[in-house]
Amino acid sequence: MNAPAGAAGTPEPFLSVRDLRVRFSTEDGTVHAVDGLSFGLERGRTLGVVGESGSGKSVTALALMGLHDRRTASVTGEVLLDGHELTGAPEKKLERLRGNRVAMVFQDPLTALSPYHTVGRQIAEPFVRHTGASRRQGRLRAVEMLGRVGIPQPARRVDDYPHQFSGGMRQRVVIAMALVCNPSLLIADEPTTALDVTVQAQILDLLGDLRQEFGSAVVLITHDLGVVAGTADDVLVMYAGRAVERGPVREVLRDPQHPYTRGLLDSVPRLSSDPEEPLVPIPGAPPSLLVPHPADGSRAPDGGGPLRGCPFLPRCAFSGRVEGGDRCRTERPVLPAGRGAACHLTERQRRTAFAEEARPRPGRP
Amino acid sequence: MLRFLVRRTLGAAAVLLLISAFTFFLFFSIPQDPALLACGKNCTADAVALIHRNLGLDDPVPLQYAAFMTGIVTGREFAAGPCPAPCFGYSFANDRPVFETLADRFPTTASLTVGGAVVFLAVGLGAGMIAAARRGTATDKVVSSVSLVLSSMQIYFLGPVVLGVLVYGTGLLPSPSYVPLTEDPAGWFTGLLIPWCVMAVIFTANYTRMARSTLIEQLQEDHVRTARAKGMPGRTVFFRYAWRGSLIPIVTIFGMDLGSLFGGAMITEFTFGLAGLGRLAVDSVIDIDLPMIMGVMLFSSALILLCNIVVDAAYALIDPRVRLDAGSSA
Amino acid sequence: MEGDTTARADLGAAGRGAGRGEPLLRVEGLAKHFPVMAGFPVRRRVGAVRAVDGVDLTVHAGEVFGLVGESGCGKSTTGRMIARLTEPTAGTITYRGLDITRLGRRRLRPVRSEIQMVFQDPYSSLNPRQTVGTIVGGPMEVNGIDPPGGRGRRVRELLETVGLSPDHVNRFPHEFSGGQRQRIGIARALALNPRLIVADEPVSALDVSVQAQVVNLLREVQRDLGVAFVFIAHDLAVVRHFSQRVAVMYLGRIVEVGDRDSVYSRPRHPYTHALLSAVPEPVARDGAGPGPDGEGGGGSVRERIRLAGDVPSPADPPSGCRFRTRCWKARERCAAETPPLVRLEGDAEGHLTACHFPEEPTTAARGGDVVLDPAPTTEPHPGTSP
CATH class of the missing domain: 3.40.50.300 (P-loop containing nucleotide triphosphate hydrolases)
Structure with a gap:
């Protein structure tokens, strides 16, 4: 360890x-x-x-x-x-x-997701591409991933667009997308x-x-x-x-x-530190x-x-x-x-x- | 969506009403008696008076306007004969129902605009895409500078030059003419090819530059980077993500260009001697032909407004944010 | 001009008559509702985003009042209303005994010079085409103030106060780093000798090492010049280091307010507990290692609470207690009754909490973690359909 x-x-x-x-x-x-x-x-x-x-x-x-x-x-x-x-x-x-x-999770989940495609499609996309799965299988996988990252009612939300999610939920979507192929x-x-x-x-x-x-x-x-x-x-x-x-x-x-x-x-x-003490910055x-x-x-x-x-x-x-x-x-x-x-x-x-x-x-x- | 369409249609109707009223009252403010014109040569005072009565020119202007507008919806009876809805009256100049003339001329203008738009969208956006995909390379520089030169061209300059070279000089193409598509598709195509290309040259440059700049912008978007990070191949990234995002500004500009597109078609008609709505508009003004002016005006305005509604509806198709917002805020 | 002098007279009188008890700033029932428009043919108000919905607070002279909360809680809007940059929908703002809520432009002028604002983004809040001298001297020029020794000298003094070289007067903002730009913004705010500075996330765009420089500078300004602050930030640790009193906001309302030590070490509102427990601290952890199971052990064991979901939309806030949808203690009463902001038994004076079922006043770890299921009742964002 x-x-x-x-x-x-x-x-x-x-x-x-x-x-x-x-x-x-x-x-x-x-x-x-x-x-x-x-x-x-x-x-x-x-x-x-x-x-x-x-x-x-x-x-x-x-x-x-x-x-x-x-x-x-x-x-x-x-x-x-x-x-x-x-x-x-x-x-x-x-x-x-x-x-x-290798997969990546970005800083801003709003801009990291395309506003023009459903989250399901965006999650399924790399799965379909890299594993040769059908679009149907990709969709099922997207639902599964949404569930695993804690998005409620994944089967329904899979067809929603990113702007229909809140900030935290969007970041969950981005994470689902990154992990979809078990990187x-x-x-x-x-x-x-x-x-x-x-x-x-x-x-x-x-x-x-x-x-x-x-x-x-x-x-x-x-x-x-x-x-x-x-x-x-x-x-x-x-x-x-x-x-x-x-x-x-x-x-x-x-x-x-x-x-x-x-x-x-x-x-x-x-x-936990003493709030009356000034902070110690690095100069310059x-x-x-x-x-x-x-x-x-x-x-x-x-x-x-x-x-x-x-x-x-x-x-x-x-x-x-x-x-x-x-x-x-x-x-x-x-x-x-x-x-x-x-x-x-x-x-x-x-x-x-x-x-x-x-x-x-x-x-x- | 339905709500949106109803709302926009009502709005368009209001705009048309304003345009018609403005044109109508403006017409009657010019110091020229239209009856004199309708009367032709050998005109007597009695004949003028008769025409005045027949055309209702003696009535107060607002009343005439009301009669004209109701006529569009319900049709009207004239001394010359019945005029079924949509009735824009009889032309002062040639005594035919205005709508008939409009219907005659419309296919020429429509062919010209739609064909021209197809050409300049295909060439312009295509060149823009190539330039964006290869930005910074020699290809990009050539495309960009050519589009800059072309954007400074004018139809009335370019038209005659092209005519001179391709038609009268080398005889490569027939002189521009309009043959209905239904009668002779090949003739329709060859006859309009030069006008299309000349029109396209003017507009292409704008679309090339715009497509290039919005695509380059889009290619730097985070979600495009995400798509690459997912392992999507360059082509997919380009078309599915970057291009999709570029559509909104392109459609916006296209919507704004619709007016000048019709304007451009009118100039083109003039340059190449084609009998379309543009010609008709100019002639009707020269002839002080009130019903015709009103007809052309309202007809072309209605077309532009219709196209604008289509463009706005296209937003909703392109961008789910627009679509869903319109759904919930209704 | 006439209005100007009367307003000054008003202020002066209020200042004199106020004495010790009267706070510098008193805000009562402050609200800002941004209308949501829709409809055809006439667009009409179909709803409101209740960005701020009934905020009471007081700031005493020379005091730093910290306002913390997550995005969308209304803390910035509150700050902007206090600086009269945004018009309140309801409520009153009393500055030195004078009601400035609806004060017109002219009568507001003397107040404006006493209440200054420092913004978050040091990149966009400075005009890139102006020199530092013009930026810092601008407020003096606008208000026709000629300090002894001239404006130029005052500008140089101000630059020194904020830790910049006075020789930088002729430079442009882009020649400075983010931290230095924020110093310029502070110098500009100080130009008119304000009594109150509303600082809206002044350090959140800065790197940690630079952030500490600017926090220290703000502390010096407050101590040496006696300027009071309304300090708005989302970072609880930063607020703790700079504020004497702290208010925690949630969805447009203050849920807990009190002296810093009281709020931070004896919090009562469940939301304050959750916020404090969510702050990641750079503390070496012993035990089994990192990860959710590895926490615990070590010297101070903090409680661990994981809230479900996100903040609901302020366009459609929950009834009663607004925190109830994410609260582990919520019961029926919380939906029916809005809890008043009151002093709870055992709390220090001035420590007020708006909760029907307050927590124990400690931040130590409890028997079990409070970890809610990830958002079982997520509500989609406003403007979305399903």
Whole structure:
């Protein structure tokens, strides 16, 4: 249970991502949205990918599905799903996997469903396509799935359109659609962010139940550490397109190793903390991931990302304690396999530093 | 749905009433005696007076208007003979019942508009789809720039040029003419081919650009992405999801274009010397032929209103949200 | 001009005469019903969306009054009515002793400068074509206020107050991040030295680390400048960190109101219990692991309640207690009788609850989870047929 995903000893995890890079070319330059991301995930486990906006977590999700527009995005690296290489795979092959072996739940259930087709048809569609079932069988399967995600009177609601459902019910429909082919990997991109808190709780429970029932591996992408706390086995914390910390969810929440993770946990207002105490924000804002085109009009070199050293350096309160001069500025910290953080602080330095500055003074940008 | 149709039909009737009243009273405000025209050469004062009496031109205008409007519904008796419903009266210019003339001319205009619309929708939307599916490529750029050039064309310029080249210059096609479809389908087709294409050229460009831009917009919609995430092949995603969503704006623009489509048909008729409603409209105004003006006016307005109702009903077919809302809010 | 001075005089008198007991803002029976139109040939009112349906609240000078609830509960509409951006259907709004509910444009002017609003979306609430200086200085210009030292200097002061560099006056909103934009919005609200700021979800569009910056800024503004706030948010933890008193809204009504600590640690209304238990907290859980069965263990064991279905439509709210359709304690009486908002036995002063069968005042875990079946009686959304 405690074994971190992709730890040594497991020969080949079910999902293995190595050095994933996603770059978008824009008029102003190249945006290095994901900059060398690696992680692994075992069957039946849930990995929470946590980050703030612009951290590259949603871009990663789309890259896993092969959904980036090939004209504007360049995706490199390795995404191995059960031995199948997905990056650069032909579209036909991806189509066979999508909705079948790998499925996705999106943030906003209203826009994620087509307003022009009944929910039954939308749920049955991938089933019919991937299993070769008849439309009749597809419909029966849709009714069954609607029932399993907790929609009352599924046989009647199957012919309704998405706008006839409430927000929470729509997200149930989206989940039914994602699970209709028993996918072995489910990617949920902020599945509850657009929902009210009481409905969010319902949907998270449902996802948890279904994961056990279907045995899928789940990549849960969220900005909310609270969501991860209740749902995931392992966490991957992303910042500026890179993974900065990874580990089992309990260890990361209780004993964060990266200054960013620690800052994130400190800045969350909690029902249990002292409300009179000011929150402890992370000063400043995340760095830009844009590498402008060189002035001479040539394309930016493809090699390095926008940041040579640690992307968190400008907001970090502990960089002064790192030995070796300005390593934080010049040398990119490596995220070790298994439990760990991409930080130049040594284990001991981190312990003393975090202990001495139990609550760093709230700073301003 | 039925409720919606009834509501829209009543609305259309009200619009027609307004149009008719406006035209009628406007006509009587021009300082020109229509009886003089009906009387022809060798006209005497007595003859004019007789015509005045026969046509009821001596009555107060509102009374004449009322008689005219009731005539449309119930038919009327004239000195020249009975005029069954729908009676728009007798033409001052040629003494035939107006409705007969309308019925004569209508097929030409209908063939022209429907045929033209088929051509420009097929070509325009098709080109738009291709451009959207290959956006950013050379194909897209060619389609986009050609449509830009074409959109600045005018029928009265393009028409004669095409005529000059294809008909008089090379003799590839016969001179445009109208043969009823029922009599000679091939003749109908070849006779109208040039007018259709010329009309189509003008409208095509708009539809190409619109189809392209709405499709590109739709292709970025979340639900299109969902469809791809389900493993639907590109073609299915394109037609079942993106194209479906593009229909609403396209149908909307088409609905708004209906008026100019009839207008375009009128100009086309003139350019190619076809005897349709457009010709009739112009002639009737020159002749100050009140019944004919009223007839053409009401007839074409009614057609446009009818088409608009059809377009609105099409929304309901395309978008279930429209359909179901109309059902419950009634 | 004349009306202006009288209104000022009214306000002044009210302010003087008010003394300590009179709250800064008193809202009574406030309601907003948006008409639902349909029909032919004449479109007529066939119903109403009761966005806000009888809200009473008071805000004292310098106090932060938090308004929480889920989407559609009417909290934003309430805020907009208080700022007089939306006309109330019924009820009264009394500001410093002056009834401003129906006050005309001219007489409202001095009040307007004292009640300011901060909006949710820092991207759309700032004019992209104006510089920061123009945005922040705008309210002063509109109201013809010339602070000592000039408007320019005041703008720079304000930017400093909200933690931005005064040198940024000539920049445009797009040059700032979301958090910085929200600071600009706050600076604009502060330009006229308001006594009350209605902040509608001011931090919910921001990332957590930045959200904390802005919450802290709001706290400083409140403490240092003595500005009172009506703080509207859906995030219970954020509201708890900023408010002294809190009201929980559900379907257009306040179901529970009271001092922060009383409401958060001794909630009585079942809905408040459900809301509090649904907040996901980033707390490491011990025990068997994650998932519904893995909860429990660890230090503080919170209760666990899962409500059924969604909030009903405000166009057709349930009779009696509006929460009854999702409540595990609902009985016949709840449908027949609207529970009044009253102080229950054992509750602190000012802690009012609208419930016939209130819960025990604790958030600790109960014997068994309250988990209702997923929506056995889901009602389709408004405007849908079946």
